[in-house]
Amino acid sequence: MAEVRLPQGIVRYREHGPAEGQVLVFTHAFLLNGDTWRNVVPELARTYRCITPDWPMGAHSVPLDPxxxxxPSGLVRLLADFLDALSLERVTLIGNDSAIALVQCAAVLHPERIERIVLTPYEALDSYPPPPFRLLRTAVKLPGAVWLGMQALRIPGATRLPITFGNYTKRPIEPAAMRSYLAPARRSRAIRRDIRKWLLSLDPGWTQRTVRRLPEFTGPALVVWAADDPLLPAPRRRLLPGARHIRVPDSYAGIPEDRPVLLAEAIARFLRKT
Known part of the structure; x- marks a missing residue:
């Protein structure tokens, strides 16, 4: 892994594919990291320069500065600073699950940097943040709650509960990837501090006001829906009326985990056509 020093701290990232290729930058969900895309990137990296950072959402190995x-606005700034640090001018920004709000807001606030967006899937305004995060925001106010929660995930079967990863993927996540996701917060108090700060800093009002401007984004967009997702059904109002929409069968929101090959093929087709 490489790393870059930003005003907010160190961000580590993986990079695959030709240096001169079009740039794809990936985001990931809460309590995950760039390993989310480990089975998607190899296909895309044949043609495109793929950059998968570990964003500070709970599974990053280096804590940010206190x-x-x-x-949400701070993470958009962090994303813009990351693009600046790597001298990335026009990128395709790809997001999954709880990072979709970041992708949408970045497309609105920095359209000059974002050429295309891919949402897999995306949260409607009336479901942000999803119910599990509302519960977590209350829980982490208790002293030691994040440490206790991370230890509880050691219990066999705990990662398949609906409130953990059970509603994110239809099938268990590979053990090595799960260790990558959970190890940082188990060993680092500073990472647990970042988890608590991220959850308590969620600002539905700011996010919803910003995302309502999404029709201002005029670049190509792809929305990949998970056919069996219990938490993120297709919204009643689509903010990207010109986007391409496809539905992936036999998957929850964790499409990069459940159906990585189909997702990579869908993204590759979208990139070729646009």
Whole structure:
């Protein structure tokens, strides 16, 4: 892994594919990291330069500086600073699950940097944040709650509960990937601090106001729906009326985990056509 020093702290990232290829930058869900895309990137990296950072959402191996802003607007700034640090001018931004709000807001606030967006799937305004995060925001106010929660995930079967990863993927996540996701917060108090800060900094009002401007984004967009997702059904109102929409069968929101080959093929087709 490589790393870059930003004003907010160190961000580590993986890079695959030709250096001169079009750039794809990936985001991931809460309590996950760039390993989310481990089975998607190899196909795309044949043609495209694929960059998969570990964003500070709970499974990053290096904590950010204590003063770092992890609010939605702060994470958009962090993304812009990351693009600046790597001299990335026009990228395709690809997001999954709880990072979709970041992708949508970045497309609105930095359209000059974002050429295309891929959402897999995306949260409707009336479901942000999803119910599990509302519960977590209350729970982490208790002292030691994050440490206790991470230890509880050691219990056999705990990662398949609906409130953990059971509603994110239809099938268990590979053990090596799960260790990658859970190990940082188990060993580092500073990572647990970042988890708590991220959850408490969620700002539905700011996010919803910003995402309502999504029709201002005029670049190509792809929305990949998970046919069996119990938490993120297709919204009643589509903010990207010109987007291409496809539905992936036999998957929950964790499409990169459940159906990585189909997702890679769908993204590759979209990139070729646009």
């Amino acid at each position: 003063s770092a802003d992890l609010s």
